[in-house]
Amino acid sequence: MIGNTIAAMLGVPPTDFNSFESISTVTVSTTAATVTFSSIPSTYTHLQIRAMSVNTAGALGNYTILNFNGDTGSNYSWHYVMSDGSTAYSSASSATGSIRFDQVRGGTNSNTYPQSTVFEILDYASANKNKTTRALDGGNGNGAGGVSLNSGAWYNTNAITSIVLSSYSSGAPSLFGTNSSFALYGIKG
Amino acid sequence: MASTYTPITTQTLSSSQTTITFSSISSAYTDLRLIAMPFSTVNGMNYQFQINGDTGSNYSYTAIRANGAAASASQTTNGSFFDNLNMGVYTTTPHIYRYDLMNYSNATNNKTVLMRFDEISGFTAVSVGLWRSNSAITSITLTAITNQFASGSVFTLYGIKAA
Numbered sequence: 001m002i003g004n005t006i007a008a009m010l011g012v013p014p015t016d017f018n019s020f021e022s023i024s025t026v027t028v029s030t031t032a033a034t035v036t037f038s039s040i041p042s043t044y045t046h047l048q049i050r051a052m053s054v055n056t057a058g059a060l061g062n063y064t065i066l067n068f069n070g071d072t073g074s075n076y077s078w079h080y081v082m083s084d085g086s087t088a089y090s091s092a093s094s095a096t097g098s099i100r101f102d103q104v105r106g107g108t109n110s111n112t113y114p115q116s117t118v119f120e121i122l123d124y125a126s127a128n129k130n131k132t133t134r135a136l137d138g139g140n141g142n143g144a145g146g147v148s149l150n151s152g153a154w155y156n157t158n159a160i161t162s163i164v165l166s167s168y169s170s171g172a173p174s175l176f177g178t179n180s181s182f183a184l185y186g187i188k189g
Numbered sequence: 190m191a192s193t194y195t196p197i198t199t200q201t202l203s204s205s206q207t208t209i210t211f212s213s214i215s216s217a218y219t220d221l222r223l224i225a226m227p228f229s230t231v232n233g234m235n236y237q238f239q240i241n242g243d244t245g246s247n248y249s250y251t252a253i254r255a256n257g258a259a260a261s262a263s264q265t266t267n268g269s270f271f272d273n274l275n276m277g278v279y280t281t282t283p284h285i286y287r288y289d290l291m292n293y294s295n296a297t298n299n300k301t302v303l304m305r306f307d308e309i310s311g312f313t314a315v316s317v318g319l320w321r322s323n324s325a326i327t328s329i330t331l332t333a334i335t336n337q338f339a340s341g342s343v344f345t346l347y348g349i350k351a352a
Binding site for chain 2: 019020021022023024025050051052081082083084085086087088112113114115116118136137138139140141142143145146147148149179181183185
């Protein structure tokens, strides 16, 4: 048998299926610049956000940023490795104001070319360690697409009680499109 | 809170076979996750992934894979299936393949599948696939392109339900 914490880190199912619980879901009915999960209970070991979304800005240059507990200071870092179908490349930023993962597909709603993301925050309720995140993210437009593996860190030992996801494109705020959905789950150790 | 991560069904092969099918998939969940640990009858077997029996040119995907020396990118448009990125299933070395099918029962949007391929002997890869259909996903079929899935292969389909 594999422990639930190890299972979560490997991305395989927990052995105790009561350990994976739905906390909250946000579905965008028209458009939204941000999606917020607040008052997150500390009763889990890890958090997972499963999203199907779209950025209204256009086809390329889009991304989503995340902030924890309202902190927009230069307390984050992120890395990713990505494919656009023809080239593999990577990027990183440190001492920056958010964690970022690219959201390559654009459009007015998520019906045609939805972007999918599985984003995880490990040991989010710990009060004595900085926080680490990871994500698998991708979208394909039947001719253009991208897929990425992302890691991030928040250099703060506070328990995470709120998460704000913001839509961006080419350095400017953008919008999540119609029917974008974000589901927050808790995973017990 | 109620459990939201539910095993729907597991197929463990007791003999070799060419095709693995999950059919009559309930629409009661938000996402599906398929965990596959396949073995093959001959080293290097590849297989295809199709949805709802659709063999038309409705599949496209973008991928990245690394072999320890270099990372490479690839893309397929208007394909007739999602492949396993030529990862080559082995007879004894287990691979772990994971498929996340988001909002699979939604009848208004095309479907995106996140795929992750891990194998010990040489590669790791991820891929995102687009299936151009707004039909709810009710079946998934894995078909060996050459040779067969071997005895001991395990395939488990899970349902994940959002609040």
